[in-house]
Amino acid sequence: MNLDFSDDQKFLQEEAKKFLEKEQSVNRNRSVLEHDENIDIDLWNKIVGLGWTGIRIPEEYDGLGLGHLELCVIAEELGRYLAPVPFSSSVYLFTEAIINYADDSIKKEMLPKLVSGEIVGTLAVAEELKAPSAENINLTFSEGKINGTKIAVPDAEIATHAIVVAKTDSGASLQLVDLSANGVNIEKQENIDESRGYFSITFKDVESKLIGDNSTGWELYEYIINQAAVLFGYEQIGGSQAALDMAISYAKERYAFGRQIGSFQAIKHKLADMYIALTLAKSNCYYAAWALSTNSSDLPSASATARVSATKAYQLCSKENIQTHGGNGFTWEYDCHMYYRRSKLLSLNIGSLSNWREKLVTSLEQSNIN
Amino acid sequence: MDFKDTPEQAKFRKTCREWLENNAALKDASPSESTFANKDIIKEAKAWQKKKYDAGWAMLHWPKEYGGIGASPIERIIWGNEESKFDVPKGIFEIGLGMCGPVMMQYASDEQKERYLPPMAEGKEIWCQLFSEPSAGSDVAGLRSKAVQDGDKWIINGQKVWTSGAHFSDFGILVVRHDPNLEKHKGLTFFFVDMKSPGIEVKPIKQITGGSSFNEVYFTDVEIPDSQRLGEIGDGWKVAITTLMNERLAVGDADGCDVEDAFKWAKTQDSLGEPLLNNKAVRESIADWYCEANGLKNTKLRTMSALSKGDTPGPEASITKIVSAGKLQDIGNFGIDSMDMTGMLKSDNSDIKRFQNAWLGAPGLRIAGGTDEILRNIIAERVLGLPQDPRADKGVAYKDIPSGNS
Numbered sequence: 001m002n003l004d005f006s007d008d009q010k011f012l013q014e015e016a017k018k019f020l021e022k023e024q025s026v027n028r029n030r031s032v033l034e035h036d037e038n039i040d041i042d043l044w045n046k047i048v049g050l051g052w053t054g055i056r057i058p059e060e061y062d063g064l065g066l067g068h069l070e071l072c073v074i075a076e077e078l079g080r081y082l083a084p085v086p087f088s089s090s091v092y093l094f095t096e097a098i099i100n101y102a103d104d105s106i107k108k109e110m111l112p113k114l115v116s117g118e119i120v121g122t123l124a125v126a127e128e129l130k131a132p133s134a135e136n137i138n139l140t141f142s143e144g145k146i147n148g149t150k151i152a153v154p155d156a157e158i159a160t161h162a163i164v165v166a167k168t169d170s171g172a173s174l175q176l177v178d179l180s181a182n183g184v185n186i187e188k189q190e191n192i193d194e195s196r197g198y199f200s201i202t203f204k205d206v207e208s209k210l211i212g213d214n215s216t217g218w219e220l221y222e223y224i225i226n227q228a229a230v231l232f233g234y235e236q237i238g239g240s241q242a243a244l245d246m247a248i249s250y251a252k253e254r255y256a257f258g259r260q261i262g263s264f265q266a267i268k269h270k271l272a273d274m275y276i277a278l279t280l281a282k283s284n285c286y287y288a289a290w291a292l293s294t295n296s297s298d299l300p301s302a303s304a305t306a307r308v309s310a311t312k313a314y315q316l317c318s319k320e321n322i323q324t325h326g327g328n329g330f331t332w333e334y335d336c337h338m339y340y341r342r343s344k345l346l347s348l349n350i351g352s353l354s355n356w357r358e359k360l361v362t363s364l365e366q367s368n369i370n
Numbered sequence: 371m372d373f374k375d376t377p378e379q380a381k382f383r384k385t386c387r388e389w390l391e392n393n394a395a396l397k398d399a400s401p402s403e404s405t406f407a408n409k410d411i412i413k414e415a416k417a418w419q420k421k422k423y424d425a426g427w428a429m430l431h432w433p434k435e436y437g438g439i440g441a442s443p444i445e446r447i448i449w450g451n452e453e454s455k456f457d458v459p460k461g462i463f464e465i466g467l468g469m470c471g472p473v474m475m476q477y478a479s480d481e482q483k484e485r486y487l488p489p490m491a492e493g494k495e496i497w498c499q500l501f502s503e504p505s506a507g508s509d510v511a512g513l514r515s516k517a518v519q520d521g522d523k524w525i526i527n528g529q530k531v532w533t534s535g536a537h538f539s540d541f542g543i544l545v546v547r548h549d550p551n552l553e554k555h556k557g558l559t560f561f562f563v564d565m566k567s568p569g570i571e572v573k574p575i576k577q578i579t580g581g582s583s584f585n586e587v588y589f590t591d592v593e594i595p596d597s598q599r600l601g602e603i604g605d606g607w608k609v610a611i612t613t614l615m616n617e618r619l620a621v622g623d624a625d626g627c628d629v630e631d632a633f634k635w636a637k638t639q640d641s642l643g644e645p646l647l648n649n650k651a652v653r654e655s656i657a658d659w660y661c662e663a664n665g666l667k668n669t670k671l672r673t674m675s676a677l678s679k680g681d682t683p684g685p686e687a688s689i690t691k692i693v694s695a696g697k698l699q700d701i702g703n704f705g706i707d708s709m710d711m712t713g714m715l716k717s718d719n720s721d722i723k724r725f726q727n728a729w730l731g732a733p734g735l736r737i738a739g740g741t742d743e744i745l746r747n748i749i750a751e752r753v754l755g756l757p758q759d760p761r762a763d764k765g766v767a768y769k770d771i772p773s774g775n776s
Contacts, residue, residue: 001372001374001671001674002373003371003373003672003674004371004675069371252755262756263756263760265747271754271756272745272747273746276692280693283664283665283668283671283672284664284665287664287668305660305664308657357653357657358653361653361656364656
């Protein structure tokens with residue numbers, strides 16, 4: 001019985017923590033939030049330099065050839081320190097899609113450049129102000145070209161490439177697109193966490209390469225986000241822990257009515273509930289990490305379980321951290337709002353809480369284990 | 371990461387399993403009532419305990435001289451794992467073996483351990499725990515039952531309450547006040563007592579469920595020899611804390627129904643012409659219960675992983691009872707509500723019975739062994755390191771503490 005990370009993985013996590021602490025990642029996040037650009041290029045370049053974008057990429061393509069568990073511990077630290085970089089878009093979604101479904105020539109062309117940072121990827125799915133589904137994708141692929149518009153595409157300002165979910169004659173497919181190609185028009189969309197950017201992308205007769213097959217693209221997309229949900233889950237528990245730690249330390253230093261506010265049961269019970277939600281989420285993430293790293297048939301239910309509990313934990317921890325800080329928590333100056341914003345961004349990036357609850361129950365119905 | 375036993379653990383599991391298969395019946399695949407539910411549960415439980423004792427399984431982590439086999443914590447968990455798959459009588463020895471045993475092991479003399487521990491493990495003698503009082507529940511150190519020293523014995527007067535199993539117990543562990551002039555935590559002393567002693571009267575309490583598993587216990591001039599004192603005079607609180615720590619481990623998960631029952635029920639129950647499981651609100655609840663149930667299960671696996679490596683587990687297990695008791699109450703409530711205006715009716719249907727029993731029993735689980743509120747305080751203070759409340763009873767002689775009864 002060993003539902004824990006190895007000593008090497010824990011060491012990697014410790015190194016990641018030290019690095020992000022030293023680089024003042026949380027302060028960098030504030031700076032990005034307050035300026036026009038939606039990324040800290042310097043931090044991103046350093047992360048690329050450490051090899052993290054190539055953790056899962058095989059050594060034959062210049063990557064580190066490590067597993068998903070190594071990616072999980074890195075994700076937890078990026079979440080804890082609010083790193084304002086496109087790691088989730090490029091690594092959990094784009095790179096994993098290439099590793100899973102691209103043919104050898106594309107892998108040979110792209111994977112080494114994902115390691116070196118020459119290529120940064122993202123995933124484009126939504127088209128309207130509602131949840132995307134196999135039925136409401138209107139961007140079309142035919143005769144080697146795509147036409148249509150995607151919205152709320154994360155990190156497209158730095159991304160060189162995107163995987164685009166497109167409608168075909170026989171269903172849906174995943175299309176690999178070079179974002180510098182003719183006919184691509186990227187526009188920034190303002191959002192409520194400007195430490196990460198959202199963009200609309202219009203494609204007009206843009207050449208694309210098919211990833212996977214021409215009809216089952218939606219199933220491939222579902223599998224990619226089932227995998228990514230575990231990694232997003234780790235970012236979310238990292239952020240939850242940071243918000244809880246912040247609330248604990250404020251509850252100890254702030255006095256009211258002649259005593260530390262952490263001595264009031266109204267505060268204690270709030271923080272205990274945050275700890276409970278976080279512990280449930282963390283344990284579910286451990287199990288999902290195992291399912292992800294072994295490609296278990298449990299992955300759909302395990303990743304949805306991790307995703308639902310991690311989303312709930314981060315939303316609870318980030319909002320109650322503000323509440324614990326009182327008026328200070330509502331100011332721009334305190335960091336509380338940065339966790340609140342990020343918790344929302346991470347909870348929506350691959351689909352909302354209610355959609356993941358639905359995916360969870362659907363996976364239980366399908367596995368029929370109960 | 372993996373869920374495999376080490377070769378030694380696998381071998382141990384096989385030994386457990388083989389013995390259990392030869393001595394008990396596996397539970398049905400579809401959980402129904404235990405076959406022991408309608409029998410003389412004490413007789414059945416004693417017989418099962420004796421069987422286990424003779425084979426060394428009763429208290430396997432205890433040293434050999436007291437009837438154990440010196441098993442490691444992970445072996446104890448493996449045994450518990452395997453035993454839980456079999457239909458065996460439960461609910462009689464948990465307090466004695468889980469709480470009284472460890473205290474006797476730590477504080478009794480060698481002669482006493484030799485005299486009392488083996489019959490406790492064998493199931494010949496049943497033990498109970500006499501802590502709570504009518505005016506001392508969550509604040510158990512506020513208890514007022516009196517102990518007055520008289521030569522080499524003590525005279526006990528007072529009342530205990532919520533004492534599970536007192537009506538069939540042979541011995542009990544007892545904490546009482548030897549000096550009301552001291553501060554409240556300092557004036558307590560700890561004993562074990564023969565429940566057949568003159569002056570002890572046990573009165574069962576009828577519970578919400580209609581059953582009576584706990585009691586009031588009255589002490590009138592009960593004599594206890596000083597040799598049955600555990601710990602020094604005035605160390606009663608320290609000894610009690612050892613016991614309460616073990617109680618939290620002993621209480622653990624709430625038995626009853628869980629998300630699997632809710633899921634199965636929702637698949638088959640009709641609601642306005644379609645399966646209840648098609649209802650969006652029901653699906654969201656089931657998703658949340660599934661996350662809680664698996665969160666607890668996976669937390670347990672993390673704890674086991676630490677034990678398996680010989681490490682001390684983190685504080686994660688402190689969330690178990692608070693989450694499982696609340697979930698039990700919600701799932702029972704869901705099952706009853708799903709029958710709409712007929713949900714009040716008693717039925718022979720075992721699912722309906724289980725939902726109703728869960729709903730009626732869950733309030734007790736949210737209180738026993740530390741209320742939800744006390745457990746949140748414990749998490750906040752011991753795990754998160756938050757300060758204690760300023761208290762009106764600190765540094766005050768017990769007799770001067772406001773009690774609302776003066």
